[in-house]
Amino acid sequence: xxxxxxxxxxxxxxxxxxxxxxxxxxxTLKIPVExxxxxxxxxxxxxxxxxxTRHFEPIIAESVRSSEEYLKRIAKTFPGHGVKCTVEKGKxxxxxxxxxxxxxxxxxxxxxxxxGINRLLLGSVAEKVLRGSPHPLLLIRASEExxxxxxxxxxxxxxxxxxxxxxxxxxxxxxELVKTLKLEVLLLRAYQIPxxxxxxxxxxxxxxxxxxxxAFRDEAQSYLENKVGELKRKGIEKVSxxxxxGSGAHEIIALAQRTPDNLIxxxxxxxxGVKRWVLGSVTEKVVRLSGDPVLIVRGA
Numbered sequence: 001x002x003x004x005x006x007x008x009x010x011x012x013x014x015x016x017x018x019x020x021x022x023x024x025x026x027x028t029l030k031i032p033v034e035x036x037x038x039x040x041x042x043x044x045x046x047x048x049x050x051x052x053t054r055h056f057e058p059i060i061a062e063s064v065r066s067s068e069e070y071l072k073r074i075a076k077t078f079p080g081h082g083v084k085c086t087v088e089k090g091k092x093x094x095x096x097x098x099x100x101x102x103x104x105x106x107x108x109x110x111x112x113x114x115x116g117i118n119r120l121l122l123g124s125v126a127e128k129v130l131r132g133s134p135h136p137l138l139l140i141r142a143s144e145e146x147x148x149x150x151x152x153x154x155x156x157x158x159x160x161x162x163x164x165x166x167x168x169x170x171x172x173x174x175x176e177l178v179k180t181l182k183l184e185v186l187l188l189r190a191y192q193i194p195x196x197x198x199x200x201x202x203x204x205x206x207x208x209x210x211x212x213x214x215a216f217r218d219e220a221q222s223y224l225e226n227k228v229g230e231l232k233r234k235g236i237e238k239v240s241x242x243x244x245x246g247s248g249a250h251e252i253i254a255l256a257q258r259t260p261d262n263l264i265x266x267x268x269x270x271x272x273g274v275k276r277w278v279l280g281s282v283t284e285k286v287v288r289l290s291g292d293p294v295l296i297v298r299g300a
Contacts, residue, residue, distance in 0.1 A: 001176045002029060002106040002136070008036045008096050008125070011070055017110040017142035020152040021293055023078055025108070025138075027151070028181050032082040035074055036099055037067035038092040060089070077149070093128035100135045108138040110146075111287065130296070136173065140293045155261040156184040158292075160252050160282070163189065163223055166299040170267040171227075173297055175234050177263075186259070187227055187241040189220045190251035217243055249285035256290040265295040 007022050009015045026033045044059060064087050071085035088095045100107050109126050130137065159174055161167045178185055193212055224241040231239045244251040256262050266283050287294050 003104040005033045006107045014142045016148035017146035018108045018140045019148045024151045034084045035071045037087040038095045039063045039089045092125045097133045110140045110142045137296045153261045157263045158186045160188050169299045170265045170297045174265050184238040190248045191216045249282045253290045256292045262292045267297045267299045
């Protein structure tokens, strides 16, 4: 289970959208929080005119001091929790990944608001952390209405499963969070069968679409019933499942929008997982459109 919550902040309202979730997780999980600020020296250097390098060190020192003061102000909004404030120098994504350090650290970050994933995919820090970090990440999409005060309310967790061992890698993290946060679990397995599944095949013959659909649903129901049983044996009381017909991303998003105060927990592919995420996978669409926080766990 997680032993530390790492929250990178850059002073923007967008980044602060993660704070209500941070307070909820820190208070419920009873884990220490580390607020992280990064001073990008290379970025600062682009604003220093030629011949003014003697003023560069004072600029860096002032940036560090300003970031420290900002983080200390934010730390006071985490009453009763041990909050560490850290300011490092370097490239933000590299510092975040290095500071996280292990799978027992949960890094919580916000994406951009209205243009969210579009900006995230165009080289932002969040994208680079996704590409490079092997550790769990909680991604919150900041909306224009997002607030940084108070705590977030979480009532349930949506867990998309496709029948693979990879997707099931998220379940251990889900079990621990559910027990501590007292969440309801909603398992989801979507399926989609093209009408022309067998078109173009040699010896093509008409098929009974309803029969094929029924077979898929029966298999999915048997699979999910087994998972429900496994979760209940681990002490999870409130577990249900849905088997909608449609694309994975669309059905996850639809369920999330019908049930407020959700967390969505998903597993990416191992080494290529985050790259696939960036190139348009189900996870990307869910983060972009669901509006819910998404826990992303890297598969083995």
